[in-house]
Every structure is written in C-alpha cells, then in structure tokens.
Amino acid sequence: MSSKSDSKANKALYLIVDTVVLMVNSCHVDSLHNLKQDLIRKVLPLLYKIWKKGGTLGSSTDCIYLKNQLQSREHDISEAIFRLSMNIAYAVHLEPDEVRRSIFGQSIHDYVDFLLNYWEKLTYLLTRKQNNLEDSVFTSLLNEFDPKTPDAIIEALLNGIVSCPAIASDELDISSFLHEVHGSLGAAAKYRQDIRVVRTRDHCDQTSGGCRTEEHFFDDGMTFLDADAFVEKCQDAFKNGFSVALRGMEFRSEKIAAIASAVADLFGQPSVGANIYFSPPSSQGLARHYDDHCVLVWQLLGSKKWMVWPNAKLILPRLYEPFESLDGLVDDNGVKMEVLLEGDIMYVPRGFVHEAHTDADVGEFEVNSTANCSLHLTLAIEVEPPFEWEGFTHIALHCWMEKHWGSQLVKSKAEEQTSLFALLLHVSIRVLSENDATFRKACMVAAKLPSSSSYTTTHLKALRSNQRSTFDEIVKKIDKSCSFKEALRCIEQAVKERNDEPFQWMCWLRHLPQHGDANNRVDYCNILGALEELLGAVGCNLEQAIGEFTDFKSRFCKCVVYEDARESFEMLLQMYRTTRNQYTRGMLALHGKHKGSCRRTPDR
Known part of the structure; x- marks a missing residue:
C-alpha cells in the first residue's frame, strides 16, 4: 500500500480514507451514534494501520510517501479513530x-x-x-x-504508548475536550x-x-x-x-x-x-x-x-x-x-x-x-467534589429549591429573595465544610452493592442505614451551625476584590437542571453578578435578612427529601461516567485496543 507503484485502486483508497476522516471529524459527536457498527468494525483497523504506518515515528521512504498521498495528517487520523471508538464496547467487561x-x-x-x-x-x-x-x-x-x-x-x-491528555474532571461534553486537544491526540x-x-x-x-x-x-x-x-x-x-x-x-x-x-x-464514584x-x-x-x-x-x-x-x-x-x-x-x-x-x-x-x-x-x-x-x-x-457528602448536600438543597420554586415562570420579589438565600446557604455550607471532616468524606449512596439475599440483607441494610444517618447528621449540623455572617463575609471580600476564585468550586452546580426563566438562573461559572445581587438584597436591613435566612435554613432542614437528592446525585454521576467512558474508549483505541466487540454499550 505504501509503494511508489501504487495502483489506481490504492490511490482511490487514499481518497476514501481522507473522505472518511473529514466526515468523522466534522460530524457532531452525537451523530456518530447513527453509524453502522459493521462499517466501524471494518474502518477502525484500517485507520489504525494507516495511522501507525505513517505516524510521527515513521521516517522510512514508504512512510514519507504514504504521508504525501494522504491529505489527512496524523492528528486528523488519530482524532477520527478516537471519535469512532467512543461508543464501542470492548470485549473485556467486569461486574x-x-x-x-x-x-x-x-x-x-x-x-x-x-x-x-x-x-x-x-x-x-x-x-x-x-x-x-x-x-x-x-x-x-x-x-x-x-x-x-x-x-x-x-x-x-x-x-x-501515546500521551493521554488531561480532561477536566467536570467536563461533561466530549466535544469540548476534542476542541481543546485538537491537533494533539x-x-x-x-x-x-x-x-x-x-x-x-x-x-x-x-x-x-x-x-x-x-x-x-x-x-x-x-x-x-x-x-x-x-x-x-x-x-x-x-x-x-x-x-x-x-x-x-x-x-x-x-x-x-x-x-x-x-x-x-x-x-459509587465517577x-x-x-x-x-x-x-x-x-x-x-x-x-x-x-x-x-x-x-x-x-x-x-x-x-x-x-x-x-x-x-x-x-x-x-x-x-x-x-x-x-x-x-x-x-x-x-x-x-x-x-x-x-x-x-x-x-x-x-x-x-x-x-x-x-x-x-x-x-x-x-x-x-x-x-x-x-x-x-x-x-x-x-x-472522590470528585460533587461526590463528597458536601456535594450531596448542595444537590439536596438544589433539588429542594427546584421542587418548591423552580417551576415558577414568573417569580415574585419574595421568591427571588428566596433564590438568593439558597445561594447564601450554598456558600454557608461550604464554609462549614472547611473544618468539618464529615462533609469531606465520600458519599457512597450510588455504590453498586451486591444483590440482596437472605444472607446479605442484614449487612446491606446496615450500610444503607449508615449512609442515611450520615446525611441526617449533616442536616442537623447545617441547621445548628451554618452562619449567615461568615458566609456574607466571604462574599463581601470576593465582590470587593472582584475575585471569584474562592467560588470556583460552584462551577459543577451548572450541571444540575434549573427550571424557569433562563434570565433568572444562576450562572455558576460567572458567579460574581449573583453575589453582588445578593449583597444588595440583604444589605438594606441586615437584621431582617438574618432572621429570614434562619427561617429559610430551618425550612430546608425540616423538609429536604433524601431520596430526591439521591436520584439527582445518581443522574449527575451517570453524566460524569458517560464522558469518562467515552474518553477511555477513545484512548484505548489509540493504543490499538480496537479489536474487541464492536457493540454499543450503555454507560453505567
């Protein structure tokens, strides 16, 4: 295939390869699900063979000639291999x-x-x-x-081996990762x-x-x-x-x-x-x-x-x-x-x-x-931040807010202030967690436990009871110890210095669903605006704001639903795992592991 006496058939093959690479790399990743598996099974080994033969390590006359025949560069072919492999299940699987x-x-x-x-x-x-x-x-x-x-x-x-470029831990869109690493896969x-x-x-x-x-x-x-x-x-x-x-x-x-x-x-971790x-x-x-x-x-x-x-x-x-x-x-x-x-x-x-x-x-x-x-x-x-007990608590607060206020298309002034109190409570929970060991521990409510039987039921009940007891303990600590003034002090300093770095931990909250008017949603990746609004709302009458916040906090602690938070927690975990699995399959393919079973797999 790399000889200078290539036949017209081989030259046609180069053209087909270039066309496939261009189409795959310009296609939106969601559309790749529609490709026929038989086609992927045939194309992947061919692309891998061409990529390795004309790769950056090749300096022979054959490799140089192959590079000259292809319009696609090595990084274009490697990206196509990665993209085609993201949704393929491999032969090795363990429960x-x-x-x-x-x-x-x-x-x-x-x-x-x-x-x-x-x-x-x-x-x-x-x-x-x-x-x-x-x-x-x-x-x-x-x-x-x-x-x-x-x-x-x-x-x-x-x-x-090839390099495994870093992917942001909270990156839930593989397209963003591919954009970031374009030309280096x-x-x-x-x-x-x-x-x-x-x-x-x-x-x-x-x-x-x-x-x-x-x-x-x-x-x-x-x-x-x-x-x-x-x-x-x-x-x-x-x-x-x-x-x-x-x-x-x-x-x-x-x-x-x-x-x-x-x-x-x-x-139960991503x-x-x-x-x-x-x-x-x-x-x-x-x-x-x-x-x-x-x-x-x-x-x-x-x-x-x-x-x-x-x-x-x-x-x-x-x-x-x-x-x-x-x-x-x-x-x-x-x-x-x-x-x-x-x-x-x-x-x-x-x-x-x-x-x-x-x-x-x-x-x-x-x-x-x-x-x-x-x-x-x-x-x-x-243990990623959303999957610590602190993260589970933020999810619980978000779910409670969405259940009571999120479906309102038009919010009253009191309801808008309630949303600001929720933001203040998020910050207050974070401040409390800095010096409380329980908040930093891994939350394992989504751990895949063994199937229950008469022999195991007692042990598994003890484990599930321990998880619920930990959450109940945390809620009591929030009700008792979350401080309005300490949270406000952190917010005031950040706004004064125009420094949102202390609040970058909030970015992952953007992945949780927010209903209602898009203009009223909190932009957790650009949080200073919402924090300024919060300061303006509570600054007029501080003592009244403290009382209203305390009442809001107590209502949350009394009415929060553990199972609602658990459901959203598991959904978020699934989102993290989907992107991680796509990355893993793509990198395995670049290491020559594309010979497994070409069948779709549900992301677990």
Missing part, C-alpha cells in the same frame, strides 16, 4: 461484584466491614492466602505482562504527564545532615519521539535503580480499564485512575508523600515493603488542593509496616503519608532476572 470478590473475598460481611470501619479511616490489608481463591481477575491481569525479564516487562509496559508520551522514571536517594551534606529526595531520569515535559530509544533508556535507568511509573493504565489496557470501571461502580510501578531490587521510587485520593495497592510480582503513617489531621485532603509540608504529619510512634507479596492488596486512605521500597539486598543486579523486583498496580479512587 462490580466480580472485582469485590477479588479484593475482599466471597464474604459480603468483609466488604461491608471495610466500608463501615476502614474506608477513609484506616489502612486495610488483604492477603491472597486470606482470600484463599483462584482469582481469575488477578490471573488475567498478571497475564498482561511477560515476567521473564525486567526488559520484557518494561517493553510490554511502554510499547506503543495520539501524540508521543510526555514525561510527568504519562510516565515518571524516578528514584529516591539519600543526599547528605554538612548543613542538613542528610535527607531523601527524588531524582528523575528525564526532564519535565520531555516527549519521546523515538519509541525504541525511549524503551532502551528506561531499561538502562531501571538497571541503575530507577523505578518506572506509568500513569493512566486504564486508558492503555482493556483489562485494567475493566477493573477500574468496576471499582468505580463498586464505590472514576478510578490506575498507575503501575516497576521497581528494581533495593530501591525506592517515589519519596515519602500522601495522596489526595484513596488507593488500593495490588502487588502483581515480587514483594514490596510499605511504611504508612496515620493521618495526623482529621480533615481529609481534597482533590486539586495544594499539598502540605510533611512536617508535623509524620509521627514514627504510629508508623505501620506491611510487606506485600504477590496477590496481596492494601488500602491506603487519602491523607495517609506513605513510602515503599524493595527491601531485598541481592548484591549485584541480575540483568536477566525479575528476582527481588516489584511490579504493583495502584487503583486511585478519586
């Missing part, structure tokens, strides 16, 4: 209950006990011997890698964004007496255009004590994507990230740190020694918040040491400081042996 059994064993009681007593509170270790199972999920995962030599594992990890892997090659070492000097710091093998932002040379450099780095850490494994492996998706369903770490003997990759997400560590090969310190603060760290210094967060009296063997799983809550290293002293490194090396997968359970 949440399958993954639950792989992690927690057959007993429902152990899973419920974990959620009630360990989740976001304490570390938790499950050994493969403890489960006493022939774990098909673990075995299937392990088969992804060739454990014969370290070089083989690194090549299996890095072969054919399918680009070469980028250092830090996709991969880290790192070791932590002692650095002693006369002033400090010594410390342990991370040392990176590559420069930040470096891209790897020569794939073969990149793999060889990583293999050399590994021999010199560097760990290879690959991010976004859920976008690069069907099996890991299926596991991550099932874990997200199991915990997404679970997956990273893989391969470490040589007697080494430490990442330096001591804590994460802003909960982690399940799954030991695939070898063993690794972990040191974990309990969270010194009751307040859980949130996603995207700046990380604090570790000074004062680590007390060696409370440190816990665990050694993970093949098949073991350890849970580390967000905020718990930890470090890990291969502990074997094997002398000179054996180049062709994986003995005393470690390969582990981390599943990062990312």
